[in-house]
Amino acid sequence: MKEKPSPTERRALVRGEPVVRGVLAAALEVLAEVGYEALRIEDVAARARVNKTTVYRRWPTKQDLVRAAVRSITVDRAITPNTGSLRGDLLLIARQIAAQASSPEVQGLRRLLFGEDRDAETVAIAQSLRESMEALPRPVIEAAEARGELAPGIDANLIFRSLAATIHHRLGMERRPIDEGFLAQLVELLLTGALAPDKRT
Amino acid sequence: MKEKPSPTERRALVRGEPVVRGVLAAALEVLAEVGYEALRIEDVAARARVNKTTVYRRWPTKQDLVRAAVRSITVDRAITPNTGSLRGDLLLIARQIAAQASSPEVQGLRRLLFGEDRDAETVAIAQSLRESMEALPRPVIEAAEARGELAPGIDANLIFRSLAATIHHRLGMERRPIDEGFLAQLVELLLTGALAPDKRT
Incomplete structure (x- = not known):
């Protein structure tokens, strides 16, 4: 069993969630517009109004990002x-x-x-x-x-x-x-x- | 009940069949290559090596021809x-x-x-x-x-x-x-x- 997150960690998770949702929603939009091959993490970051390092930190590759985006709505x-x-x-x-x-x-x-x-x-x-x-x-x-x-x-x-x-x-x-x-x-x-x-x- | 075809008619039907098969097969090929919109009866006739009037006589419109072709393999x-x-x-x-x-x-x-x-x-x-x-x-x-x-x-x-x-x-x-x-x-x-x-x- 993982320990409960501390109050500080919990706040960070909660604060992080809208960012995650925003990036994954942006990834789905870009994916629908240009397809997998042409999708660039930079464009997803710009669409979600976050720095691209924010995206790369959680999803090191395009494949990781798209997989997470696809899973998020399925x-x-x-x-x-x-x-x-x-x-x-x-x-x-x-x-x-x-x-x-x-x-x-x-x-x-x-x-x-x-x-x-x-x-x-x-x-x-x-x-x-x-x-x-x-x-x-x-x-x-x-x-x-x-x-x-x-x-x-x-x-x-x-x-x-x-x-x-x-x-x-x-x-x-x-x-x-x-x-x-x-x-x-x-x-x-x-x-x-x-x-x-x-x-x- | 339809009457049996006379021997002459039967020969005509039998002779006719390879033409039908050839035209429908040609229609399927052209359809696969160019899609429905771009399919032209002239091209199907040329592919099947028959005169286009032979095609038009049996299948007056493109829709008739493609429907028959599709049915022929399903x-x-x-x-x-x-x-x-x-x-x-x-x-x-x-x-x-x-x-x-x-x-x-x-x-x-x-x-x-x-x-x-x-x-x-x-x-x-x-x-x-x-x-x-x-x-x-x-x-x-x-x-x-x-x-x-x-x-x-x-x-x-x-x-x-x-x-x-x-x-x-x-x-x-x-x-x-x-x-x-x-x-x-x-x-x-x-x-x-x-x-x-x-x-x-």
């Missing part, structure tokens, strides 16, 4: 639910995915990180983001296992991937809106399956 | 399975989706039809393709209903959308390969759900 915002049932947890996660996937900010990132023309550093950032996102449901899976909720032999990760994929597909490919009814139906399908009870073998 | 190639069980049918469909989604030809089309910068005609072609693709599982759903295989209240279309979305997501976003084991697990999840039998209410 994985860092994710809340791991703990409702006491897999159904409740899945519904909250489904709403969270739908809200994120509908945000123009995140849609822009998706194109940048998972689009066609990606350099090696962008690929690395995308992969680290994907790994972090995929690790998010772990506590939910463990809780469901502890409650004995999962069918034997099930690949629990596949539930979450299928959930995310179907929501993204509906918004991005089918271009249909997402509502509570849709999310509830999808969660129900993934939990109980399409087969009639007497047809399960 | 919906026209789809086979509706009839294995006698929803599980068997879903597995065959899953394999078909995986094979199509892995083909570079179809991936190029996806970007063109569902990418960002789409004009109204491309959007219309994408929508008509989507509707045709979504209509494909209807016989499979009806057969499953006739066998009493579907759970009451299930949105059967959602099974197929979730199937397609998860396969596309795995290839396009997760960049992971697809194998038989993955497809079988996915079909099983959609058929029987993630919950342990004693946890279904």
Whole structure:
């Protein structure tokens, strides 16, 4: 366990936060405007109205900065639910995915990180983001296992991937809106399956 | 019922087919090279080594031609399975989706039809393709209903959308390969759900 920060340290952290938020928001803006390759830390610093050494101190490389910026509106915002049932947890996660996937900010990132023309550093950032996102449901899976909720032999990760994929597909490919009814139906399908009870073998 | 074609007509149809295939293949090539907006029927005709009137006679507009070309490697190639069980049918469909989604030809089309910068005609072609693709599982759903295989209240279309979305997501976003084991697990999840039998209410 890390010790509690002293009152002085705590004040410094709190004072530091708006700077962090400002720099990461500026990085996302510049990223959206010029793309990864053309992004310069100097321009991000100028946009955030801080000295570039302030940026370099926390994020020594462009890759560090962009990774932090990308995480700040995705994985860092994710809340791991703990409702006491897999159904409740899945519904909250489904709403969270739908809200994120509908945000123009995140849609822009998706194109940048998972689009066609990606350099090696962008690929690395995308992969680290994907790994972090995929690790998010772990506590939910463990809780469901502890409650004995999962069918034997099930690949629990596949539930979450299928959930995310179907929501993204509906918004991005089918271009249909997402509502509570849709999310509830999808969660129900993934939990109980399409087969009639007497047809399960 | 349409009457059988006379031997002469049948010969004409058979003779006609390579021309159709050649023109549609040429259209796909030109489309991949220059995009929808810059595609000219004259260039497609030249590429296919036919007179442009041959193209205009069958496909009066660029939109007709591109729609036919797009369908020729997607919906026209789809086979509706009839294995006698929803599980068997879903597995065959899953394999078909995986094979199509892995083909570079179809991936190029996806970007063109569902990418960002789409004009109204491309959007219309994408929508008509989507509707045709979504209509494909209807016989499979009806057969499953006739066998009493579907759970009451299930949105059967959602099974197929979730199937397609998860396969596309795995290839396009997760960049992971697809194998038989993955497809079988996915079909099983959609058929029987993630919950342990004693946890279904």
